[in-house]
Amino acid sequence: MATTRKTVGKQELISEVSHETGMTNRQIEKVMSAFINAITNALKRGEDVRFTGFGTFKIAQRAARKGRHPRTGEEMEIPASQRPTFSPGSRLVEAAKGGHAGMGRTSGRKAA
Numbered sequence: 001m002a003t004t005r006k007t008v009g010k011q012e013l014i015s016e017v018s019h020e021t022g023m024t025n026r027q028i029e030k031v032m033s034a035f036i037n038a039i040t041n042a043l044k045r046g047e048d049v050r051f052t053g054f055g056t057f058k059i060a061q062r063a064a065r066k067g068r069h070p071r072t073g074e075e076m077e078i079p080a081s082q083r084p085t086f087s088p089g090s091r092l093v094e095a096a097k098g099g100h101a102g103m104g105r106t107s108g109r110k111a112a
Contacts, residue, residue, distance in 0.1 A: 043084055053091035060085045 008016075014028045021028070039057055042049045048058040064080040094100065 051089065053089045055089040055092055056087045058085055058087070059083070 010032075014025050014032065017023075017032075018025045018028045023031075039049050043057060043059055046059065048056055050056045059082050062081045062083065065078050067076055067078045068074065069076050088096070091100075
């Protein structure tokens with residue numbers, strides 16, 4: 001039997017982080033945008049971004065290769081490409097299996 005999976009959107013994530021930290025949704029949205037921009041810029045520079053226990057963002061290189069056109073079956077050259085990847089860390093994997101979900105500490109206090 002298939003299970004239905006819920007997707008958490010950006011606004012739901014912002015609300016959850018806001019609730020945990022006591023910061024406003026607007027503050028969290030600014031922090032999240034800066035966080036995503038920092039990761040994106042690091043990847044553009046060819047750097048890996050690692051959060052111990054959570055995971056690593058990096059750029060994977062795909063070599064040029066031969067493939068077949070799905071409609072005609074004609075052989076074609078697929079060019080080399082790069083794409084961002086994420087490899088989950090040990091604590092994230094454990095949390096996904098139903099183990100301890102704590103990835104870090106939050107104070108639960110209102111921001112000053």
